[in-house]
Amino acid sequence: METSHWSTSRLLSTAARLNENRDNERLRSIGVTHSGVTILKVLATVGTMSQVKLARTVRVQAQTVGKALERLEARELVTRVKSDTDRRVTFVTLTDAGRLLLEEVQQGEHFTFGGEDFSEADLRAALVGVINAARDGLLASGASEQDLAATA
Structure with a gap:
């Protein structure tokens, strides 16, 4: 691929696409998605938070984050617990297995x-x-x- 005559914009967009493809391939091999890793990173940084606040933090719809959390919870990477005071609120917590997987991702x-x-x-x-x-x-x-x- 001859890139010496490409504009900076084209170089950046191509680098972004190639990086995303590389990341997707690597993440697929360990069974997580970009959205899953983003959620794990937020929880590792911020700690336990409500599902609604998590959705706002990662800038996606609550329904979208809910689907990602189902996959993460099935792999025991996060736990979800209903609030004792308001059953409409669900709190999400990163598990030890989630921390280990996040460390593996970050090492790569x-x-x-x-x-x-x-x-x-x-x-x-x-x-x-x-x-x-x-x-x-x-x-x-x-x-x-x-x-x-x-x-x-």
Whole structure:
């Protein structure tokens, strides 16, 4: 694949697609999805939370997160418990098995560029820098925060 003449936008979108495909393949081999890993990461960071708040945090519909939680609960990666005071509220907790699986996923989050290894954190930091620089340039040229929010 000859990429030397590609625009930065095309390079970024191609890298994103290839990275997502690589991640999907790796996650499929251990039996989880991107949405499942996202949920596990949120619970590992925040702790127990209501299913509704979890859905808001990962920015999906409650029904969507419910389906993902069913799969995670079936594998005993999370537990769901109804509130004692309000049976409409369900609390979600990461299990020890969920923590172990998340550690396994995170150990595989390394990238090789030109023979050098970078952690996902390194790549994310570089991408955040690119995004912030592009955003700042657009704002300086007259774009509004609303215009930029619509593209995020």
